Amino acid sequence: MKNIAGLMKQAQQMQQKMADMQAKLDAAEIEGVAGAGLVRVVLTGKGALKSVKVDPKLADPAETEMLEDLIVAAHADAKGKLDVLTEAEMKNATGGLNLPAGLKLPF
Secondary structure: OHHHHHHHHHHHHHHHHHHHHHHHHHHOEEEEEEOOOOEEEEEEOOOOEEEEEEOHHHOOHHHHHHHHHHHHHHHHHHHHHHHHHHHHHHHHHOOOOOOOOOOOOOO
């Protein structure tokens, strides 16, 4: 019986850590940049695009294609940073347990 009680306590602690991690990620804002800072995007902790900032030098209609590419690159930069943050927070919340890839935990 002690083992079951201990497991239940550990499960509750992990559940609280997961909730704390999710709250931290929800509040996070991750910036991605491209073109040496000419394009900046900000993602929420859930990966939603929150804002886009474009240096006025890129407002030339002849540069539209490059601007589009830079926005995509800045988004990819921010998404990569978000993935790293999420992985670090998950590792912290699970106490370093190696959970299977793709494991869907309730958020």
